[in-house]
Amino acid sequence: MDTKEEIMHVGRLMAQAGGYQALNFRDIASAIGIKSASIHYHFPTKGDLGEALANRYAEDMARFLKELQVKHEDIGEMLKEYAAIFRAPLINDNRMCLCGILASEHDQLPPEVRKAVNRFIDVNVEWLTDRLLKAKVERSRVKAERRALAIFSSIEGAQLIARGRGDVAAFDHALDAYRGAGLLP
């Protein structure tokens, strides 16, 4: 892995743990054994790094979701694996979805990072919308979009609160309740 990739790898983990504010050049540098000034060679400003991280995160998600939709016939199974993506960071040192934690820092983000966060939300909502339509859980596009946004929001919320409690079970119980109520197919 070259330096730029290492910076992004460590940077993502840091941001998932502490948000944009906790992302700092010195810690990243020391984690990979270079000096903080060297990071500016790869990412001139912190905003550039944040933007790259959020964009990469959205791209990775898009790629993963494409795989997911060919892997499962049943939408219920598909969304179980979808939810598992958001469960993973919690058990990995109580981290969060990068874009969830960045969304909470909305006001402090440089515009380009904010845009990338919205791109991530769009990737998810659009994918969910298409799945709901395809599985005929919803018939109108507008309704499917709103349902998709609700599903995404509820999962992010479950993650946020489970993290606040430091208790993954809270995430699982919330997801069960979403399914039980019929919010999630």
Added chain:
Amino acid sequence: MDTKEEIMHVGRLMAQAGGYQALNFRDIASAIGIKSASIHYHFPTKGDLGEALANRYAEDMARFLKELQVKHEDIGEMLKEYAAIFRAPLINDNRMCLCGILASEHDQLPPEVRKAVNRFIDVNVEWLTDRLLKAKVERSRVKAERRALAIFSSIEGAQLIARGRGDVAAFDHALDAYRGAGLLP
């Protein structure tokens, strides 16, 4: 309003906008026309201030919820007004529920603030649990608790994502979808 109350008032608004990290003595001080050092007289450390804010927030919520449950017969109406509490900060300069935004900063919080955040979550979940049981939406306490946590999480999530988009309508649509699906009675 005395100075201590002013500090807490301004401090809460600041924290709701930018989180614990954005809470800073100098900005609070200049907003109310004193010097930052003077805040230490009322709150020796930043942790003390954060703790006081989160505790006060939980107390206010508890008081409000007590009023809410006597005001409404129908649980559906009651929870509509409940949801409106979380809508309010969004239209007030795209702010968040104090404890939602603090939860996202979990790792950076002093332990006493973290505890206060959990107290707020408990206040909400316990109240929702009792409402669900009383309205016989759920019969077992365990199920009611899980449903309550799910409702709370989903509302916090709707707020987080709506804020990320800077779009209150996203909150409204998510809440409509929660109701439509039957997650919210």
Added chain:
DNA sequence: GAATACCTATCAAGTGATAGATAGATAGTA
């Protein structure tokens, strides 16, 4: 005269950013 509530002045730590140097690789040219 003690307690209250503020002030001035200052510190130490952390952080993003920049300037300028350097070692090594690469490519163009005589």
Added chain:
DNA sequence: TACTATCTATCTATCACTTGATAGGTATTC
């Protein structure tokens, strides 16, 4: 082939700014 120029990737050193905190002074009030 040998020389030279440029590029890449890093370093050292340093700056400017923000921020929480503290020491010690000063009115005002009880």
